[in-house]
Amino acid sequence: MSQAETGWIPVALARDVEPSSSMGTQIHGQEIVVWRDSAGQSHVWEDRCPHRGMRLSFGFVRGNHIACLYHGWEFDTAGQCRKIPAHPELEVPKAIKTVRYASAEAAGMVWVHEAPAEGALPPGLPAAEPVRSLYLDCPAARLVAALREGDGKVRVTGDEGQLLTLDFCGAKLLGGVQPLTEDQCALHLALPAPGADPQAIVDWSEALRRRLEVAPVPDTSAAALAEAVA
Amino acid sequence: MSLRLYDFELDENAYKVRLLLAFLGLDYAKVAMDVFPGTEHKADAFLKLSPVGELPALVDGEVVLFQSEAILAYLARRYDGSGLWLPEGPAALGAVTQWLAFAAHELRAATTARRGALFGVPIDEAATRAAVRAAFRILETHLVMQGLAGRSWLVGDAPTIADIAVFPAFALSRDFGIDHGEYPALRRWLRALRDLPGFIPMPGVPGYH
Numbered sequence: 373m374s375q376a377e378t379g380w381i382p383v384a385l386a387r388d389v390e391p392s393s394s395m396g397t398q399i400h401g402q403e404i405v406v407w408r409d410s411a412g413q414s415h416v417w418e419d420r421c422p423h424r425g426m427r428l429s430f431g432f433v434r435g436n437h438i439a440c441l442y443h444g445w446e447f448d449t450a451g452q453c454r455k456i457p458a459h460p461e462l463e464v465p466k467a468i469k470t471v472r473y474a475s476a477e478a479a480g481m482v483w484v485h486e487a488p489a490e491g492a493l494p495p496g497l498p499a500a501e502p503v504r505s506l507y508l509d510c511p512a513a514r515l516v517a518a519l520r521e522g523d524g525k526v527r528v529t530g531d532e533g534q535l536l537t538l539d540f541c542g543a544k545l546l547g548g549v550q551p552l553t554e555d556q557c558a559l560h561l562a563l564p565a566p567g568a569d570p571q572a573i574v575d576w577s578e579a580l581r582r583r584l585e586v587a588p589v590p591d592t593s594a595a596a597l598a599e600a601v602a
Numbered sequence: 603m604s605l606r607l608y609d610f611e612l613d614e615n616a617y618k619v620r621l622l623l624a625f626l627g628l629d630y631a632k633v634a635m636d637v638f639p640g641t642e643h644k645a646d647a648f649l650k651l652s653p654v655g656e657l658p659a660l661v662d663g664e665v666v667l668f669q670s671e672a673i674l675a676y677l678a679r680r681y682d683g684s685g686l687w688l689p690e691g692p693a694a695l696g697a698v699t700q701w702l703a704f705a706a707h708e709l710r711a712a713t714t715a716r717r718g719a720l721f722g723v724p725i726d727e728a729a730t731r732a733a734v735r736a737a738f739r740i741l742e743t744h745l746v747m748q749g750l751a752g753r754s755w756l757v758g759d760a761p762t763i764a765d766i767a768v769f770p771a772f773a774l775s776r777d778f779g780i781d782h783g784e785y786p787a788l789r790r791w792l793r794a795l796r797d798l799p800g801f802i803p804m805p806g807v808p809g810y811h
Contacts (some may be wrong), residue, residue, distance in 0.1 A: 384786065385786065388786035388787075388789070388790065390793065392790075392791065392811075393793065393811065395782065395783055395786070395789065396781055396782075396783045397783045398783075429783075430776070432808075432810065432811060499759075503750075504746045504786075504787070505786050507784040545783075570750045571747060571750055571751075574743065574746055574747060574750070580745060
């Protein structure tokens, strides 16, 4: 989406993934679980228990383990299965592991790297106060195009991969763009410094969504119809 | 005990009343209705209490009520000495009533969607889904705004019967295939409500997280 593809995608505002909780989301149609252990560390994995394929985001976080809703299989922060309640005596085979992704927190957001590999988030992202995550029924490309076009309140002043730097009525605002599916995306908004009214940002974001979710209307102007007839 | 609740374990509207009774620590008699497959809620005896043929109904001495939102209001005014669950002030009372109406009107689509998914009641699935999502977005935005003002509940700084009335629609939405991922503020609110002392689960709403 920009000059500098980094492979890093924001998947939530860090604040919204509370300790000992999990949430399900998607990147490019792939289901992932974002969870935070009781010590405060966040993790991003494929949203599948290796046992029966149940979504781990439906499960429960217990200490530094996440447990599947179906049969209670527990996985440690390395993705290694540590407990199978139906077989308490069993030493769990090392091969039972989840698929983990490299993840990090910056700019008030949780980030995941697209490839299941180790990696480090590009340095230099500022700390930021969360405002809200806006979920839209429109492709990420349409969202980004609309932001670049500007709308009187907001314009894009910079970008690095999926992170847009916005000017909101004179204040700096960060917008992390998450492509969920072909037709859905999220915009994670955070303020790197005080100066803008967060409630005004929420109002603007609602109007933006209403505008973007309207399906493109065919051109029925007199000129277009005349052209079609001719 | 004089309180009698006509109840069905899987009914989200009856659950609202069970929740408030639990938060208030009130003893009551539960009359378990055979809704599926018995349709006891459409039988003459029950229609006398609840002419709409919907659960729950509450009997408290001379008082007979149907519609869960009305029952919540009655129980709060009658038995909550603290006045927290149904505040007195005009603005707060108005706001609570607004969300009670929202629960009964806009969130009716969630009940419809759930009955379609769990009990095979025929529904217009696409339209119902769209209506549920629209309602959830309104709640989400309201809770985002509340959060920015340092508040965690629908009205003011403490939980009210408005939170209870709205709770099951969202807490049970996975029953009809709407996940919680798109609603981070609602998710945090759900966890906060589940952490209140006295909270009780129902099938589909675990008591722990």
